[in-house]
Amino acid sequence: MAILRKYFIGLLGLCVILVLSAGCGSTQYGDASNVPVYDTDFGATDLQQIAAKMTTSLLTFPPIVQITDERRPVIMVERVKNKTTQHIDTESITDSIRTKLIRSGKFRFLDKSTDSQTIAEIKRQQDQGLTQQSQAAQFGTQEAAEFILTANLTEIKQKKDEFWNKRTSEYYKFTMNLKNLKSGILEWADEKEISKLQKNPRFWY
């Protein structure tokens, strides 16, 4: 009993700390336009920056402005070549760029990823006998892409161990090209560079 009394204040303090730390856990909605950055890995803010830069650059490039003033060219998007060591869903980068370009009203896109579903649906319309044949979609009527959009994502990672800190520097470069399929000419190209730095104290986890 005497021991309990002796350590009462200490135990009480421990209880208060435990209660306070238990109260810290929470789940809440964040802001998708301002996603927090915790490390140097490729993140949502990087994706958003790349999509914004590439869209602005393509839409304001004078020869492209001239072309899109006259017509809405058809573009096909190739998957981004991920040359980083990270597993990145690069399709979401091109999805964001494609969505922004479509919504600008300046371009039209072909979607290769849904070709198998398209073929199945055309076959269904033609073979099942349920669809009016005058309205049924036909094979060989789709428009051809005039341009192809290709991209590369590369990274350079550097690490430095200091006495107090561990420093990591990550450099990303996203390069995008618009190639004319008939002439083979690159009509537009641009790149976005992103640098991320992280400093972690060595003796604190």
Added chain:
Amino acid sequence: MKRIQTILSGVAILIALPLMILSGCSSSAGIQGSSAMMDEGAGIQHSEYVIVNNPKVARGLQIVDIATQFKGNLLIADVTLVSKYSDTEGYQYKFAWFDGDGIEIDAEGNAWTPFTMYGNETKTFRGAAPNPSAKQFKINIRLRD
């Protein structure tokens, strides 16, 4: 008993005061530049203004130029900023686009973009409207989180 109450009050103030000061520091407000290109029949009317919502940001950063133009039929904005500090500071900016009636276009489509301003540096940021219906834009600039 009175003495314990006094001590407890003192401890509470000591804990609460730094928390209040810290929470006061983290403001999401910044400076805002705006420009409108409205076709009023008698030619294109151009207006622009800058609003300071956070004097701390305005002390370190100034919008020195807002240039707007149409490329094709798409509104393009070029905003030039100059750092008034000699030190490096991190900020974020976000464009917002509005149609002729002042309705925001694609409000969720624009994200905060981080950028760094070195001492007394001048930088220009370009934004392209999401579609040809945009006639006005705003740029919001705030300190990086």
